[in-house]
């Protein structure tokens with residue numbers, strides 16, 4: 001395996017930084033507790049949500065606004081100049097019960113939109129061009145559990161014939177063999193969003209594919225479906241629809257498959273450390289918006305092109321994403337900086353015995 005000792009290897013968060021983070025977290029937890037106890041309403045530890053009855057004649061009426069929740073379009077309603085979604089629709093799209101203020105009318109419950117998203121920790125992104133509101137329950141804020149070892153494997157294209165830097169082109173048969181090896185050895189391929197409950201998995205592993213080659217749809221997806229396994233594709237949004245790259249329809253198909261999480265690999269794949277602030281923000285924010293438009297889901301992770309990053313790049317990335325992913329390194333530990341996630345490069349031609357041995361050693365819990 002192409003495991004290089006990372007030059008930044010020793011630069012894990014220093015103890016004093018870690019102490020600061022811990023203190024901040026303790027303070028945040030104390031504040032949250034204070035808030036809960038001071039405005040606790042219906043039940044112990046729950047916030048008090050307003051439940052109002054719409055006066056006669058002020059029942060919500062349908063409105064043309066677009067709200068997309070994790071790829072699902074939800075009807076929008078209007079009453080008294082405020083926008084709402086029907087609670088049942090929003091809960092169906094979110095896959096669970098929601099908290100927040102409720103307006104009742106004619107036996108139907110409505111929730112103010114997008115306020116209900118904030119009440120449930122769901123990120124909201126409004127398209128500045130057409131006003132579409134994207135809400136992603138799947139990208140809900142969560143505390144990242146500490147000290148779980150999660151190998152993050154890095155692939156690019158799956159193809160027998162290499163047409164570029166050939167180590168990036170793992171043969172489909174090699175990948176399938178590696179996947180079977182992982183499954184037989186008790187590994188659970190997860191997404192970054194699954195880190196919220198990473199303790200549920202015996203041997204979590206994250207499979208990532210950079211750049212967004214068309215064979216991620218034509219070759220990778222059928223293999224994932226055969227074994228019902230999850231993967232993450234880091235998309236260069238500016239290359240969507242170009243020869244050899246995924247089309248917009250293929251990106252949507254991957255995302256809707258329920259097996260592929262589409263995340264950002266910037267718009268133009270530039271060397272991020274060489275960009276000025278405005279260019280850097282555009283690479284992060286425009287790719288986030290374009291992925292929301294393509295998939296209906298807000299991405300939470302970015303893969304730094306060629307792995308290039310600096311403290312400044314990571315800080316800016318952190319304004320848009322929870323996770324920043326590098327090219328090389330050893331195994332990622334969830335207690336370390338989520339904007340410096342290390343990956344293991346799986347090159348073309350790697351023997352299955354080496355793969356099995358390395359995974360067994362690094363995934364040893």
Ligand SMILES: [Zn+2]
Pocket residue numbers: 210211265269305306
């Ligand atoms: Zn790349």
